[in-house]
Amino acid sequence: MILVSNRASYVLKETFQGLKGERTVGGLVSALEPLMAECGGVWVAWGGRSGEKTKGVRIGVPIGKPRYTLREVVLSPEEIEGYYHAFANRVLWPLCHYFLERCTFRQEDWEIYKAVNEKFATFVLEEALPGDLIWVHDYHLSLVPQLIRHQLPGAQIGFFWHIPFPDVEVFRVLPQARQVLEGLLGSNFIGFHVPSYCLNFLDAVESILGASVDREKGVVDWKGRRVFIKDLPVGVDYQAFSEIARRPDVQKSAQKLRALLGTEFVLLGVDRLDYTKGIKERLQGFELFLESNPQYQGRLTYVQIAVPTRSGIPEYQDLRHQVEEMVGRINGRFGKPGWTPVVYCYRALERSELVAYYLAADLLLVTPLRDGLNLVAKEYVASRLEDDGVLVLSAFAGVAEELTEALIVNPFDLQEVSNCIKTGLEMPRDEKARRMASLRSAVTSRDITWWLDTFIATWISLASEKGLRVLSPGRREAGRPVTGDAFWGFIEEKVKRKGELP
Numbered sequence: 001m002i003l004v005s006n007r008a009s010y011v012l013k014e015t016f017q018g019l020k021g022e023r024t025v026g027g028l029v030s031a032l033e034p035l036m037a038e039c040g041g042v043w044v045a046w047g048g049r050s051g052e053k054t055k056g057v058r059i060g061v062p063i064g065k066p067r068y069t070l071r072e073v074v075l076s077p078e079e080i081e082g083y084y085h086a087f088a089n090r091v092l093w094p095l096c097h098y099f100l101e102r103c104t105f106r107q108e109d110w111e112i113y114k115a116v117n118e119k120f121a122t123f124v125l126e127e128a129l130p131g132d133l134i135w136v137h138d139y140h141l142s143l144v145p146q147l148i149r150h151q152l153p154g155a156q157i158g159f160f161w162h163i164p165f166p167d168v169e170v171f172r173v174l175p176q177a178r179q180v181l182e183g184l185l186g187s188n189f190i191g192f193h194v195p196s197y198c199l200n201f202l203d204a205v206e207s208i209l210g211a212s213v214d215r216e217k218g219v220v221d222w223k224g225r226r227v228f229i230k231d232l233p234v235g236v237d238y239q240a241f242s243e244i245a246r247r248p249d250v251q252k253s254a255q256k257l258r259a260l261l262g263t264e265f266v267l268l269g270v271d272r273l274d275y276t277k278g279i280k281e282r283l284q285g286f287e288l289f290l291e292s293n294p295q296y297q298g299r300l301t302y303v304q305i306a307v308p309t310r311s312g313i314p315e316y317q318d319l320r321h322q323v324e325e326m327v328g329r330i331n332g333r334f335g336k337p338g339w340t341p342v343v344y345c346y347r348a349l350e351r352s353e354l355v356a357y358y359l360a361a362d363l364l365l366v367t368p369l370r371d372g373l374n375l376v377a378k379e380y381v382a383s384r385l386e387d388d389g390v391l392v393l394s395a396f397a398g399v400a401e402e403l404t405e406a407l408i409v410n411p412f413d414l415q416e417v418s419n420c421i422k423t424g425l426e427m428p429r430d431e432k433a434r435r436m437a438s439l440r441s442a443v444t445s446r447d448i449t450w451w452l453d454t455f456i457a458t459w460i461s462l463a464s465e466k467g468l469r470v471l472s473p474g475r476r477e478a479g480r481p482v483t484g485d486a487f488w489g490f491i492e493e494k495v496k497r498k499g500e501l502p
């Protein structure tokens with residue numbers, strides 16, 4: 001397995017004791033690190049360093065206890081600006097989240113994006129052996145599949161798009177829409193979170209490229225090749241979250257948190273500090289709730305945990321200031337001695353700390369203005385073992401298509417957000433239990449193992465149909481379904497051959 005993504009699972013830092021790796025926070029890393037830790041392989045990614053002092057390392061990670069290999073891509077400050085800050089995060093990110101007014105289209109940024117995609121592809125080509133599975137991730141690297149395909153026509157390339165894929169009328173605004181679609185179609189298999197993103201993608205390749213598509217089967221025929229498309233929402237590591245939630249020390253921390261907050265109810269928000277997550281609008285909804293429900297003043301606390309993200313981009317710095325100002329304003333307006341309505345925390349937490357917050361919260365507010373999926377919602381459900389707690393979920397998060405028993409809300413409608421908070425706080429115990437049990441069954445049946453196995457098994461079975469020998473003939477002749485086990489065996493053998501297992 002060669003995994004390719006913009007961010008590595010570790011940020012590498014030179015220290016007096018040598019190179020140190022600090023684990024990164026985010027949906028993609030949460031989803032993929034368990035795969036690499038379990039089966040080994042090579043992860044080609046940017047380790048967060050810029051190129052003055054180093055050309056990049058090839059190192060076993062976690063450093064000191066290696067489970068897989070990190071092939072570090074180093075970027076120059078100009079590349080970080082043009083590829084990452086500009087084209088990826090000031091064009092593709094806002095465009096795909098329907099924030100057209102936030103897009104800044106500049107030809108020079110596109111040129112750098114292209115060059116960096118070529119750099120990633122070159123590293124992959126240096127690592128690839130015949131028969132490798134090359135799995136590329138996300139919008140930063142949309143051109144990589146075609147760049148690899150050009151050099152290695154027989155390569156097996158999978159791609160997963162982690163953010164929304166917008167309606168074609170929005171996507172066609174992108175001056176390089178054609179090139180991005182062609183880049184993606186270099187893959188054999190492309191996954192999106194939900195069916196609507198698959199349909200939007202099929203509409204786009206049909207209308208922008210003129211490719212022939214079969215919507216029912218999820219197939220694109222393009223330039224003599226066949227590309228398969230499928231909806232596969234990422235899951236969370238249910239077992240890990242529920243085990244942490246059972247730990248007495250974590251339960252104690254949750255009780256301590258509640259005692260410190262000192263109110264009857266606790267509301268929680270956990271997000272990267274990104275404008276798509278709707279943190280400002282949520283604060284406004286909370287303010288409206290306090291205004292229209294004075295009987296709750298002093299009886300509840302809203303805890304907002306925000307993890308720093310893209311802090312090199314001025315818009316994100318502005319957002320931080322705006323959020324902090326709003327928190328100050330609400331606390332100034334409603335707070336009184338002994339009661340702070342909003343507790344705001346701007347930092348990354350350890351997983352056990354995060355679970356303690358999930359356990360302490362009566363109500364989790366996940367109200368992005370647009371979100372590819374949203375793992376926080378699933379993590380909350382995985383941690384609530386007592387079948388209590390209420391999930392308020394934006395209709396514009398992909399996960400709302402799966403977690404239909406949440407209280408679904410339009411995050412732009414502040415009155416509705418305020419009403420939902422009230423409904424959640426006053427929900428009868430048996431209704432909470434019924435809803436949470438149903439949410440749990442959705443989260444357990446499609447956990448991270450389901451996602452990884454299904455993605456890889458579907459991909460391998462499509463490849464096998466085309467005659468690629470990735471499974472032992474015995475298994476294929478026996479007509480057994482292709483399972484994750486076949487993949488693990490296959491990968492293990494390859495990884496051993498390359499001598500990368502510790």
Ligand code: ADQ
Nearest residue numbers: 026027028030162271307347348349371372373374375376
């Ligand atoms: P993100 O936009 O990063 O992911 P999300 O899916 O919510 O969004 O994942 C965030 C992850 O970061 C979660 O695992 C959460 O636990 C963690 N996290 C958040 N705040 C934290 C904090 N303060 N401390 C520690 N950890 C924190 C992108 C897409 C999503 C998609 C994922 C996966 O934007 O829509 O769900 O990829 O495909």
